[in-house]
Structures are given as structure tokens and as C-alpha cells.
Amino acid sequence: MQTVSIVNVTSYTGLELMRLLAEHPYFQITSVTGRSAAGQRLGQVFPHLYALAPGGQPGAGERLAHLEISEEPAQTDLAFVCLPHAAAAMAVQELLGRGIKVVDLSADFRLRDAALYEEWYRHTHPAPALLEQAVYGLCERYRERISTATLVANPGCYATAAILALLPAVTAGVVSASLIVDAKSGVSGAGRGLTLGTHYSEANEDLSAYSLGGHRHLPEILQELEGAARAAGQSYDQGLRLTFVPHLTPMTRGILATCYAELHPTAMGHLPTSDEIRALYKEYYAGEPFVHVIDQPPHTKWTYGSNHCFLYPLVDDRSGRLLVLSCLDNLVKGASGQAIQNANCMCGFDERIGLQGAAVYP
Numbered sequence: 001m002q003t004v005s006i007v008n009v010t011s012y013t014g015l016e017l018m019r020l021l022a023e024h025p026y027f028q029i030t031s032v033t034g035r036s037a038a039g040q041r042l043g044q045v046f047p048h049l050y051a052l053a054p055g056g057q058p059g060a061g062e063r064l065a066h067l068e069i070s071e072e073p074a075q076t077d078l079a080f081v082c083l084p085h086a087a088a089a090m091a092v093q094e095l096l097g098r099g100i101k102v103v104d105l106s107a108d109f110r111l112r113d114a115a116l117y118e119e120w121y122r123h124t125h126p127a128p129a130l131l132e133q134a135v136y137g138l139c140e141r142y143r144e145r146i147s148t149a150t151l152v153a154n155p156g157c158y159a160t161a162a163i164l165a166l167l168p169a170v171t172a173g174v175v176s177a178s179l180i181v182d183a184k185s186g187v188s189g190a191g192r193g194l195t196l197g198t199h200y201s202e203a204n205e206d207l208s209a210y211s212l213g214g215h216r217h218l219p220e221i222l223q224e225l226e227g228a229a230r231a232a233g234q235s236y237d238q239g240l241r242l243t244f245v246p247h248l249t250p251m252t253r254g255i256l257a258t259c260y261a262e263l264h265p266t267a268m269g270h271l272p273t274s275d276e277i278r279a280l281y282k283e284y285y286a287g288e289p290f291v292h293v294i295d296q297p298p299h300t301k302w303t304y305g306s307n308h309c310f311l312y313p314l315v316d317d318r319s320g321r322l323l324v325l326s327c328l329d330n331l332v333k334g335a336s337g338q339a340i341q342n343a344n345c346m347c348g349f350d351e352r353i354g355l356q357g358a359a360v361y362p
């Protein structure tokens with residue numbers, strides 16, 4: 001049994017961790033923090049948590065519901081940090097100093113280069129010395145390094161969808177350097193904080209693109225795809241060129257990313273077929289418990305509340321382009337589920353523990 005804390009449980013990702021960890025047999029939540037709710041019991045602030053019952057023991061949910069939300073995390077084996085960027089780095093530094101392993105859900109330790117972080121996040125990195133020890137928390141790529149890490153940078157939600165969609169193609173070198181990711185997210189991707197754009201009357205019955213000048217997940221996607229291509233010996237001499245256009249859609253959860261890339265002819269002089277591409281993707285993700293290469297376009301509903309990601313790769317013969325549709329729940333595989341997958345890996349548990357539930361459907 002490992003004790004864990006959730007730092008900023010009053011966030012959507014923190015609450016999602018509560019929901020998922022309540023069923024985890026080896027992680028025991030012993031500490032939760034939350035700025036605006038400090039001093040109150042979890043169940044007082046979030047009445048739905050009264051129903052939690054870890055390990056299926058009747059009445060045990062009350063222990064969680066009665067946990068007091070504190071200002072500072074107590075000593076635990078591992079902490080999940082669900083703070084906004086910058087505030088997260090300060091908390092992470094302090095937790096690591098106390099010998100606590102950390103999974104950070106913010107963007108603070110995802111980019112390896114502090115200068116790149118400063119360019120995209122527009123402030124000085126609060127703890128650049130920790131960047132070197134941080135491991136990017138995509139088990140499908142860094143499983144071994146995560147298993148010995150003390151600090152894991154949980155990937156961004158859009159970044160997870162886009163990277164998983166394009167990794168097999170760029171590492172096999174079957175596509176050119178020019179990539180397009182057109183992604184749609186539900187409003188919980190923007191967090192619990194109130195903004196005009198996420199008001200019901202603004203977001204409902206609406207579909208709009210945003211961050212056209214460059215979304216912050218763009219450098220993260222490039223960093224990971226370029227690194228993977230290099231490691232696989234693929235030479236994209238000038239680097240990859242990515243156009244990434246995120247959209248806000250009137251649903252609570254879910255991301256659907258449609259990714260496009262120009263295909264290279266095979267050694268036989270013809271473009272790869274959809275069957276060949278699908279075989280490449282199936283081989284790449286063979287044995288992965290949470291990534292599924294399927295034969296039809298996925299729906300966000302298939303992932304609602306689950307840690308699964310569905311990929312549908314196909315060739316558009318008329319244009320010679322590869323299309324990959326990638327679908328996940330931004331709060332689960334895009335955040336808290338993936339964080340638990342990483343924590344399982346860091347603590348030597350089976351990655352799937354606590355995460356095997358299917359989506360809530362319909």
C-alpha cells in the first residue's frame with residue numbers, strides 16, 4: 001500500500017483522481033489540499049464523494065468524504081499535483097525536497113528546454129534545475145524510465161491525443177515533415193475556473209477554434225514526435241512542421257483529434273494502403289492496454305470516463321494523405337487516468353490497476 005496526496009483537489013483533474021483512486025487497491029489517499037476549501041471536509045464541498053467506497057468496503061467511502069482539505073500536503077509516498085503551471089513547479093520542488101515522488105499534471109516539466117518553456121508560458125521557469133530529472137509521462141513511449149522516476153510530467157490532453165496518433169507514422173518515416181492536427185475538446189479541458197467562453201450560454205450550440213497563434217501543447221507535441229523520429233533513425237532534417245488548431249465543443253469531456261500528413265511512396269513505388277498503415281499501427285501498439293487501433297471512426301462517447309484511446313488510421317487515396325482519428329477523455333487518458341498509469345509504473349504496480357473500467361455509454 002502506498003499513501004498518496006492530491007494537491008489541489010478542488011480542480012477537475014483532482015476530483016477525477018479522487019473518483020479513480022477510490023477504487024485503487026494499492027493507493028490510499030491520505031491527504032488532499034485545496035486553496036478555497038481548506039478546513040472543510042471533502043464530502044461537504046463535493047457531496048457526490050460521499051458515495052465513494054475504496055476496495056468495495058461498505059462505509060469506507062466515509063473515510064474519504066471526511067478527509068479534511070488542508071492548505072499543505074501531508075507526508076505521503078507519492079503526490080499528484082493538479083495546480084496551474086508555475087504554482088505547480090513550486091509545489092513539486094517542495095514535495096521532492098521531502099522525498100515524495102511526484103506526478104505533475106501541469107505543463108511545468110513537460111518541455112525539456114527552459115527557454116522554450118519561457119517562450120510559450122511567458123514567465124521564467126520556477127524550477128529549471130528539476131527539468132533534467134523529469135520524465136515525460138507517456139508510458140507507451142517511456143515506460144522504463146518512468147518506472148525509476150521520482151518526477152513524472154504528465155502529458156497534456158491534446159498532446160496525448162496527437163502524439164499517440166502520429167508516433168507510429170513518424171517513427172516509421174512513412175510521412176513527410178508537414179503535419180496538421182485539427183482537434184476538438186469538451187469544455188472541462190479549460191478547467192473549473194470561470195471564463196466567459198465556457199459559460200453555458202456562450203459554449204452551448206457553438207463550435208469555435210482558438211489559440212490560432214499557437215497553442216501551448218504545440219511545442220510539446222513537436223518535442224515528442226521529433227525525439228521519437230530521431231530515436232528511430234528517421235531524418236526530418238529541418239524538423240517537423242506542425243499546424244495545430246484546437247476547437248471548443250459543447251460537450252463536457254472528450255477530445256477528437258483528426259491528424260493529417262503527406263504519405264511517402266513505399267519502396268515499391270506506390271503509396272501505402274490503409275491496410276498496410278493499419279498493420280503498422282497495430283504492430284506499434286501491440287500489447288498496449290490503453291491504445292486501441294480500430295477499423296472505424298471513433299466517437300468521444302466511447303472514451304467518456306475511461307483511460308482508453310482509440311485510433312483510426314486510414315489513407316485518403318485521392319489526396320495521398322494519411323488521416324488518423326484519435327479519441328480520448330481529456331480528464332482520464334488526457335490527465336488523471338494517465339497520471340495513475342504513471343504512478344502505477346513508478347511504484348512497480350501493473351499499469352492497468354484502477355483503470356480497467358470501460359467508458360460510460362451512452
Ligand SMILES: NC(=O)c1ccc[n+]([C@@H]2O[C@H](COP(=O)([O-])OP(=O)(O)OC[C@H]3O[C@@H](n4cnc5c(N)ncnc54)[C@H](OP(=O)(O)O)[C@@H]3O)[C@@H](O)[C@H]2O)c1
Pocket residue numbers: 008010011012013014034035036037082083084085087088105106107155156157188189190191192193330331334335
Ligand atoms: N482540465 C483538463 O482537461 C486538463 C488536462 C490535462 C492537464 N491539465 C492540467 O492540470 C492542472 C489542473 O487542471 P484542472 O483543469 O484540473 O484545473 P482547474 O479545474 O482549472 O482548477 C482550478 C482550481 O485551481 C485552484 N487554483 C488556481 N490557481 C491556484 C494557485 N495559484 N494556487 C493554488 N490553487 C490554485 C483554484 O482553486 P480554488 O478555488 O480552491 O482556489 C481553482 O478553482 C493544470 O495545470 C492543467 O493545465 C488539465
